[in-house]
Amino acid sequence: MADSQTKDSTTRTRVRRRHVFYIPGYDPFPPRRYRELYRTESALQAGISGYRINQQPKPATDGPYGWHVSAAVDGHNTETDIVILQWSDIVRDSMQAGIWATYALLVRTAWIYFSGGVMFRLFRLRAGPGIAAMYPVIMLLGQLATALAVAGLVGWGLAHVLPQWLGYALGLGVVAPILHGFRKIDGKFFVHYLLLDFAFTAKHKGRNPPELETRLDEFANLIAQALQNPDLDEVLVVGHSSGVHLGVSVLARVIRAGHATDTVPDLGFMSLGHAVPMQSYLPDAQDLRLDLRYLSTRPELFWLDVTAPGDGCCYALCDPVASSGAAPETGKRWPLVISAAFTQSLRAETYRKLRRRYFRLHFQYLCAFDAPKDYDYFLITAGPLTLADRFRDRKPSASVSHDCYLPQSARLP
Numbered sequence: 001m002a003d004s005q006t007k008d009s010t011t012r013t014r015v016r017r018r019h020v021f022y023i024p025g026y027d028p029f030p031p032r033r034y035r036e037l038y039r040t041e042s043a044l045q046a047g048i049s050g051y052r053i054n055q056q057p058k059p060a061t062d063g064p065y066g067w068h069v070s071a072a073v074d075g076h077n078t079e080t081d082i083v084i085l086q087w088s089d090i091v092r093d094s095m096q097a098g099i100w101a102t103y104a105l106l107v108r109t110a111w112i113y114f115s116g117g118v119m120f121r122l123f124r125l126r127a128g129p130g131i132a133a134m135y136p137v138i139m140l141l142g143q144l145a146t147a148l149a150v151a152g153l154v155g156w157g158l159a160h161v162l163p164q165w166l167g168y169a170l171g172l173g174v175v176a177p178i179l180h181g182f183r184k185i186d187g188k189f190f191v192h193y194l195l196l197d198f199a200f201t202a203k204h205k206g207r208n209p210p211e212l213e214t215r216l217d218e219f220a221n222l223i224a225q226a227l228q229n230p231d232l233d234e235v236l237v238v239g240h241s242s243g244v245h246l247g248v249s250v251l252a253r254v255i256r257a258g259h260a261t262d263t264v265p266d267l268g269f270m271s272l273g274h275a276v277p278m279q280s281y282l283p284d285a286q287d288l289r290l291d292l293r294y295l296s297t298r299p300e301l302f303w304l305d306v307t308a309p310g311d312g313c314c315y316a317l318c319d320p321v322a323s324s325g326a327a328p329e330t331g332k333r334w335p336l337v338i339s340a341a342f343t344q345s346l347r348a349e350t351y352r353k354l355r356r357r358y359f360r361l362h363f364q365y366l367c368a369f370d371a372p373k374d375y376d377y378f379l380i381t382a383g384p385l386t387l388a389d390r391f392r393d394r395k396p397s398a399s400v401s402h403d404c405y406l407p408q409s410a411r412l413p
Contacts, residue, residue: 031084162187206285268387303334325411
């Protein structure tokens with residue numbers, strides 16, 4: 001692949017065939033959820049923006065779960081295969097903790113993030129994700145306090161007809177059912193989900209668990225195979241949320257192994273709504289920081305990072321490499337950091353409806369915009385231009401932060 005930064009500005013590759021690999025975040029749901037989201041939102045965006053796009057199923061036996069997309073934009077037809085690099089089974093296995101095990105995870109995770117000052121540094125970087133991290137702590141403690149208060153009232157009532165010690169002891173019997181009740185309605189509040197997400201990240205203090213490392217090797221092999229297909233014009237890797245730092249590590253493996261050459265297809269990486277510092281600030285995240293540094297210097301790919309200040313679950317406009325203390329003194333190319341500009345790309349009424357639906361806003365990168373600017377998820381993943389051609393003349397968004405609050409000893413020399 002030719003270095004996208006040195007291409008003649010008048011030369012643009014018209015994509016005939018593309019292969020997209022999508023890496024989800026910490027999500028226990030099956031990949032068909034992403035197929036349906038793509039189908040409905042791409043139809044909305046095509047209607048708004050005036051292009052044609054349609055989706056067909058992929059044979060169930062033909063590799064990882066995915067679908068095929070045909071798009072016609074400005075008279076050019078593009079065929080795209082999209083596959084999900086799924087690790088939802090690993091996520092589901094990590095979510096099996098019972099009520100009291102969840103509270104044990106709360107204590108352990110809070111200790112890891114607070115004992116070394118990690119949480120305070122993350123708050124200095126951006127307050128929004130720090131508040132999101134504190135939300136399950138406060139809510140779970142609040143739920144426990146509520147259950148204990150009800151237990152006290154029940155015990156007080158029973159103490160009038162039974163020995164006092166027995167009344168209060170029996171009152172404690174309502175604590176577990178109340179906590180189980182809170183968990184059953186967690187789909188509305190995402191308290192347990194967020195706690196388990198942070199606990200998974202913190203479990204090995206910044207290192208990936210062995211089962212996830214094995215899965216990343218499998219992802220790297222699939223991407224390497226696609227890069228050997230001469231019929232493709234572009235291989236595009238998309239990581240969302242926790243899938244961003246997984247994408248960094250996967251692509252570092254692909255490039256280190258020599259699978260991305262200076263021939264077609266082009267290799268692109270688009271990171272969406274990243275929360276990289278939540279892992280890269282942990283004490284044993286040295287491998288991730290090394291991967292971030294390595295990928296930031298490589299000419300074999302084009303890396304675009306997209307966040308939005310309206311997304312409180314991401315480190316908006318924070319360069320994931322520099323803010324992780326991984327930027328080299330010289331030779332840094334990536335990522336190009338831009339804003340999805342929710343407040344400008346969505347009508348005021350649409351944004352008002354979504355602004356308090358924090359998890360829905362965190363998925364807005366994968367959805368239709370009322371008035372898209374240069375970020376259009378469906379044109380990027382199914383349209384006629386490579387990621388490099390679409391954004392090679394784009395300047396970084398204003399207010400991009402390169403701040404890093406890691407202790408000097410944790411930063412890469």
